[in-house]
Amino acid sequence: MQIAKGNGNKMIKNKNVETVRVKQLATHELSVEQQLYYKEITEACVGSDESRRAEALQSLASDPGLHQMLPRLCTFIAEGVKVNVVQNNLALLIYLMRMVKALLDNQTLYLEKYLHEIIPSVGTCIVSKQLCMRPDVDNHWALRDFASRLMAQICKTFNTSTNSVQTRITRMFSKPLQNEKSPLATHYGAIAGLSELGHEVIKSFVLPRIKPEGERIRQCVETPVLSNIDKIAAEHIKQLLQRILAPVIKTIRQPPDNVEEYKAEYGYFGQMLHSGVVKARQQPLTTAPTSTTQPKPPITVNVQPRLVPVSSSSAPRTPTIVTLPRPACGSVNPGSNLGPNQKYVFVTAPRASPSPSPSGNGTPTVVKFVTSAPTATSKVVTTPTQVTKVVMVTVAQTPSTSTIALAGQPLGVRSVFSGQGTPNLATVKIEQQPITSFTSDILMGGNSDQSQSQ
Helix, strand or coil, X not given: CEEEECHHHCEEEECCCXXXXXXXXXXXXXXXXXXXXXXXXXXXXXXXXXXXXXXXXXXXXXXXXXXXXXXXXXXXXXXXXXXXXXXXXXXHHHHHHHHHHHHHHCCCCCCHHHHHHHHXXXXXXXXXXXXXXXXXXXXXXXXXXXXXXXXXXXXXXHCCCCCCHHHHHHHHHHHHHHCCCCCHHHHHXXXXXXXXXXXXXXXXXXXXXXXXXXXXXXXXXXXXXXXXXXXXXXXXXXXXXHHHHHXXXXXXXXXXXXXXXXXXXXXXXXXXXXXXXXHHHHCCCCCCCCCCCCCCCCCCCCCCCCCCCXXXXXXXXXXXXXXXXXXXXXXXXXXXXXXXXXXXXXXXXXXXXXXXXXCCCCEEEEEEEEXXXXXXXXXXXXECXXXXXXXXXXXXXXXXXXXXXXXXXCCCCCCCCCXXXXXXXXXXXXXXXXXXXXXXXXXXXXXXXXXXCC
């Protein structure tokens, strides 16, 4: 900056002019589908069809694709509140506040950029002088309470140390409350708005104004000249103050509660607040929620028990390969019809659940021999054990002699070669070639010869 002296000793300042280019705002146009959606949503929200309104509000509360239409929706709400407050159209104001509630409930929307339109609209519905054509009949108090809860939700969601939303809103409500010339309806809205912000705000801004507020209410109630509208407003303020102040005073004042002290401190509302605090102290601190639903009876399932016999042979076992002793040469049973060159594979089936025998007599054990020769023999041997079926599959081999002993205890799924138990009465001699071992191929029914012949 240059300073030069001119005629008349006047100081002339030469300023350097700096050129700043301001970026023009970009216009985001909506597609045809978005324009149709905007038209349908706005008409449904403020229309007369309650079912369509419910669907539209549900769409606003849950649809994630409203970012481009959000500035237009906020402008629609702001302009609608301005017009309908002047026209005292209570129904449309309620519908617009329900739109604000739906937008606040949508977690996918970022409303902080549009609070400059939302907060004045909601605040107007709280502290406006008149919201309806017939204040003595229409329930505009419900709209003020609903808008107060919306304002508290806005403060809870968007308040930061930078924007100080709650501080500015608290100041907005405290100013009409301190103004003695404000209408009682405005005082009611201011008290309702402050009460939704918490107990600390009530103690700081509402409780100090109780005594002057009580004097004004007393004049409205006792003076017969005033209109019926002010009397109704005074009655609503009394009920609101009793509801919000009794829990707060109970925490800041210690018992016993003296009526005269309450009257001296709180004036006209002293006796009312005393009764409210006494009633609040008599109530328990925490009350368990009561449920009217009857408990469901327990479901009992009758399951018939199954008796499963427990034995050592109940679990499946792998086949056992046993080497048979080499018999003496020439020891052949003359009564056997089995041909020469035979091998034997024993396959046992799982034993069924045992049933008690009606008599103590022994039950037969069936031994079946299946050979490659065209003939097959079966021999029944009586033992004192339960029925056990043993199937023997043979392959032709050179003749020899071996001995098979059937155990006296139930075999089940165990191999007859396991060697458990002591030999019983039945002994069967079979001619066969001496076999050193049974291989897995023979157990699977193969024809390969893995044994050594004499």
